[in-house]
Amino acid sequence: MARIEDRLKGYVFTVQEFARLCAIAIAGIFRKPTYVQETFYYMDQIGVGSLFILILTGLFTGMVLTLQGAIQLQPYGAVPYVSRLISTSVVRELGPVLAALMIAGRVGSGIASELASMQVTEQIDALRAEGTDPIKKLVTTRLLATLLMVPVLTVITNGIAIFGGYVIARFYLSIDSFFYWTWAFEALRPMDLVYGLIKPVVFGFIICMVGCYAGLNTEGGTVGVGRSKTQAMVTSSILILMSDFFMTKLFIFLG
Amino acid sequence: MIDFRHVSLRFDEGLVLTDMSFTVVPGETLVILGPSGCGKTTILRLLLGLIHPESGSIVIDGRDIVGLREREMGQVRRTMALVFQGAALFDSLTVRENVGYRLWEEGLQTDEFIDQRVDESLRFVGLHDVSEHMPAELSGGMKKRVAIARALASTPRVILYDEPTAGLDPINTHIINELICRLHTKEAVTQVVVTHDIDTAYRVANHLIMLHRGEKIFDGTVEELKASDDLHVRAFLSPGGVLSTPRCFPTKDGGYQVIDD
Numbered sequence: 001m002a003r004i005e006d007r008l009k010g011y012v013f014t015v016q017e018f019a020r021l022c023a024i025a026i027a028g029i030f031r032k033p034t035y036v037q038e039t040f041y042y043m044d045q046i047g048v049g050s051l052f053i054l055i056l057t058g059l060f061t062g063m064v065l066t067l068q069g070a071i072q073l074q075p076y077g078a079v080p081y082v083s084r085l086i087s088t089s090v091v092r093e094l095g096p097v098l099a100a101l102m103i104a105g106r107v108g109s110g111i112a113s114e115l116a117s118m119q120v121t122e123q124i125d126a127l128r129a130e131g132t133d134p135i136k137k138l139v140t141t142r143l144l145a146t147l148l149m150v151p152v153l154t155v156i157t158n159g160i161a162i163f164g165g166y167v168i169a170r171f172y173l174s175i176d177s178f179f180y181w182t183w184a185f186e187a188l189r190p191m192d193l194v195y196g197l198i199k200p201v202v203f204g205f206i207i208c209m210v211g212c213y214a215g216l217n218t219e220g221g222t223v224g225v226g227r228s229k230t231q232a233m234v235t236s237s238i239l240i241l242m243s244d245f246f247m248t249k250l251f252i253f254l255g
Numbered sequence: 256m257i258d259f260r261h262v263s264l265r266f267d268e269g270l271v272l273t274d275m276s277f278t279v280v281p282g283e284t285l286v287i288l289g290p291s292g293c294g295k296t297t298i299l300r301l302l303l304g305l306i307h308p309e310s311g312s313i314v315i316d317g318r319d320i321v322g323l324r325e326r327e328m329g330q331v332r333r334t335m336a337l338v339f340q341g342a343a344l345f346d347s348l349t350v351r352e353n354v355g356y357r358l359w360e361e362g363l364q365t366d367e368f369i370d371q372r373v374d375e376s377l378r379f380v381g382l383h384d385v386s387e388h389m390p391a392e393l394s395g396g397m398k399k400r401v402a403i404a405r406a407l408a409s410t411p412r413v414i415l416y417d418e419p420t421a422g423l424d425p426i427n428t429h430i431i432n433e434l435i436c437r438l439h440t441k442e443a444v445t446q447v448v449v450t451h452d453i454d455t456a457y458r459v460a461n462h463l464i465m466l467h468r469g470e471k472i473f474d475g476t477v478e479e480l481k482a483s484d485d486l487h488v489r490a491f492l493s494p495g496g497v498l499s500t501p502r503c504f505p506t507k508d509g510g511y512q513v514i515d516d
C-alpha cells in the first residue's frame with residue numbers, strides 16, 4: 001500500500017514539475033534576452049532535418065491509404081471518389097499524428113539525449129554558474145522552433161500524402177486527375193484546415209516539452225541518458241495519441 | 256565577504272555537511288582540504304546556489320543567498336566563477352566561445368575587447384593555439400586549463416576552483432599555482448581552492464580549512480596546520496605514518512579501517 005502511495009505521489013510530483021517547466025519556458029518567450037540565432041538554428045535542425053523522413057512518411061501513407069480505400073469503395077462503385085477519403089483522413093488525422101510521431105522519434109528523442117548529456121556532464125550547472133538561465137537558453141528556444149516548425153512540416157506531409165494518393169489513383173486506379181483534385185478539395189471544410197493546424201501546434205508543444213523535461217531530469221550518468229531518450233519518445237508518442245483523441249472529440253463537438 | 260553559517264545538507268544516503276561554518280575574507284585565498292567524498296565540491300555548489308542547504312545560511316556580500324530565486328541568483332553568480340572538477344566545457348562551442356561565453360552573453364563589451372580578453376586568458380594557461388578546437392578534441396588536462404581560462408576571462412571578484420591542478424603535469428601545476436598567487440597579490444581576487452594536493456595548498460593558501468566526513472576539523476593557517484596534532488589531520492598530511500599497519504584499508508569517506516579476519 002505504501003508503495004502504491006509513493007508511486008502516486010511520484011506521478012503527481014512529476015506532473016507538477018512538468019507544468020512548472022512549461023510555465024517557465026513559455027514565460028521565457030516574453031523575457032529578454034531573446035536567443036534569435038539559437039532559435040533559427042533549431043528551426044533549421046528540426047525543419048530541414050526532418051523533411052526527408054516526413055516526405056517518405058507522407059508519400060507512402062497516401063499511397064497505401066488509396067489502395068485500401070479503393071477496396072472498401074469498390075462494392076459501392078465509389079472508387080472515383082477515393083480522394084475524398086484521402087484528403088479528409090489525411091488532413092484531419094493521419095497527417096498531423098504521423099508527422100508528430102515521426103518528429104517525436106527524431107527530434108524529441110534528440111532533444112532529450114542532448115539535454116541529458118549536458119546534464120550528466122554538468123554543462124547545465126556550468127550555464128547556471130555563468131549566470132545564464134538554462135531554461136530560457138535551451139528550452140524556450142527549442143520550444144519556439146518546434147511550435148513553428150511542426151505545423152509547417154505537417155502541412156508538407158499532408159500535401160505529399162494527398163499527392164501520393166494521386167499517384168496511385170491516377171496510374172493504378174486510372175482516376176482522372178481533375179476529378180481527383182476537385183473532390184480532394186471539395187471534401188475539406190475550412191474548419192478542417194484550422195483544426196488541422198491546431199493539432200500540430202499542440203503536438204509540437206508535447207514533443208519539445210517532454211523531451212526537455214526528460215533530458216533535464218536525467219540522473220545516473222550515461223545510463224540515464226539512454227533512459228531519458230527512450231522515456232521521452234514513449235511518453236510523447238502516447239501523449240500525442242491521447243491528446244489527438246480528445247482534440248478530435250472537441251472539434252467534432254464544436255462542428 | 257563570504258560567510259557560511261551552520262550549513263547542513265543531506266542527500267539520500269545521509270548528511271553530507273553537518274553544521275559547517277567558515278568565513279572567507281575579501282581578497283584572501285581559502286584552501287579547502289579534505290579526503291575524497293568529504294563534501295568539498297558540495298560546498299562550492301552551495302556557494303554558487305546550484306544546490307540549496309537544508310538549514311543554515313550562506314551570506315555573500317551581506318546577502319543571504321539561501322532561498323533566492325534563480326533570476327536573482329543569476330546576478331550573484333555573475334560576480335563569481337567556478338572551475339568545475341570535470342571542466343564542464345560546453346560541447347557545442349569552440350574553446351574560444353567557451354572562454355568568452357559570459358562576456359558575449361552579457362553583451363557589455365565590444366567584440367575586439369572580448370577577443371583580446373579571451374586570447375589573454377588562453378595565453379595564461381598556454382592554450383591560445385587551440386582556440387578554434389572543440390572541447391572533444393582536447394585532453395583532460397587541457398580541458399581543465401580551458402575551464403580555468405573561462406573563469407578568468409570575465410574578471411570575476413570571486414573565483415572558486417574545484418581541484419584546479421588534479422590531472423595536470425608539474426609544469427602546469429606550477430603555472431596554475433603561480434596564477435592563483437598572482438591573482439591574490441596583484442588583483443586581490445577572493446579565491447576558494449578545493450584540493451587534496453598538499454603542495455598546492457601550502458603554496459597558495461592564506462587560510463586553510465580541512466573537512467572530514469562533512470565536518471570541519473581544522474580552520475587556520477598553513478603553520479597551524481603543520482603543527483596540528485589532530486589524528487585525521489595527521490593521517491591526511493602523512494598517510495604513511497598511519498596507514499602502514501597491515502590490513503589497513505581506506506573507507507569511502509576518506510577514513511581508514513583495520514580489517515582483521
Ligand SMILES: Nc1ncnc2c1ncn2[C@@H]1O[C@H](COP(=O)(O)OP(=O)(O)OP(=O)(O)O)[C@@H](O)[C@H]1O
Nearest residue numbers: 266267268271290291292293294295296297298340
Ligand atoms: N547528487 C548527489 N546525490 C547523492 N549524493 C551525493 C550527490 N552529490 C554528492 N553526493 C555525496 O556527497 C558526498 C560529498 O560529495 P562531494 O562531491 O562534495 O565530495 P568531494 O569532497 O568533492 O570529493 P572528491 O574529492 O572525490 O571530489 C559524497 O559522499 C557523495 O556520495
Ligand SMILES: [Mg+2]
Nearest residue numbers: 295296340417
Ligand atoms: Mg569533488
